[in-house]
Amino acid sequence: MNRITLTLVTALAPAAWGTTYLVTTELLPAGHPLLAGLLRSLPAGLLAVALTRRLPRGAWWGKVLVLGGLNIGAFFPLLFLAAERLPGGVAAAVAGAQPLIVLGLGALVLRERIRPLAATAAVAGAGGVALVVLGPAAALDLWGILAALGGVTATGLGMILTKRWGRPAGVGPVAFAGWQLSAGGLLLLPLTFAVEGPIPPVDGSAVLGYLWLATAGGIIAYTLWFRGIQNLPVIVPGLLALLSPVVATVLGVLVAGESFTGLQLVGIIITLAALTGGQLAARPRRTSATTAEPSAAPVPAR
Secondary structure, three states: OOHHHHHHHHHHHHHHHOOHHHHHHHHOOOOOHHHHHHHHHHHHHHHHHHHHOOOOOOOHHHHHHHHHHHHHHHHHHHHHHHHHHOOHHHHHHHHOOHHHHHHHHHHHHHOOOOOHHHHHHHHHHHHHHHHHHOOOOOOOOHHHHHHHHHHHHHHHHHHHHHHHHOOOOOOOHHHHHHHHHHHHHHHHHHHHHHHHOOOOOOOHHHHHHHHHHHHHHHHHHHHHHHHHHHHOOOHHHHHHOOHHHHHHHHHHHHOOOOOOOHHHHHHHHHHHHHHHHHHHHHOOOOOOOOOOOOOOOOOOOO
16 A cells, blocks of 8 residues: 555544544433443453454553553543543644644654644644634633643654554454454443543434444444554644544534635635645655664564
8 A cells, every 4th residue: 555545544533533523412311421421442452352352462452451541441532531621622722733743643652754844734733723613702711621631742752663563473453453442442441431421312313423433434434544643753743633523513513504715715724735745844854774764663563
């Protein structure tokens, strides 16, 4: 699979996550976001493990617990807290800072050099998302902001460690995604029932919503996402994550009849331009044999 195709396939993951808001508000019982996160992760993860018949070995048990905890187990509760204390637009705008966080963590952990064009794309992407999702009624709350920042930092660190540790030899992307979904879901299991109580009655629409989150937004999206993280420069998936609030906004307008302003259109254009610029920034530079830059490839799994 060439670079362009891999980037487009990886972009399907945040695009699928962009449907979460519409599915949650239109199909799922209100007041149970953690339950949605649990059902998006644990059943699909366990099914993937059962179908692939692969389990972690040795040090990978600890690594999977860390990755699943960061990418899912920590992210969903922090997202829930941010959603409780902030308007949705503010929470999404804070999430737009993830490319900057990924750039910083990539420099610290992977020792990837921060290129000016990549940094510019990250800043522009964050600003574009802010224009898309922020409205005049936006309000700030310290704990909500900290929760939102904590959530995107957790997933950003999860991205960096996923790239740093690679994937065990002979383990496919479906099994690898299943490990992390299972680990994160098991961490969410007690928290969900402690915070939200018993599972509420569900109708046919809710069943369809949960199935969508578990398949398109769960095992399929995370399989594509983790494979992209491992095979693309770290800034690429970091910027692709900005597609999620953009897709959520577009679906809100087309399906839910939400209003759309010229400022939001400008924000979408800026975000898409940042995504394109980020791809150019991440392209490997042509170097001579004597001045070649050190490889930023993930360390092989042991």
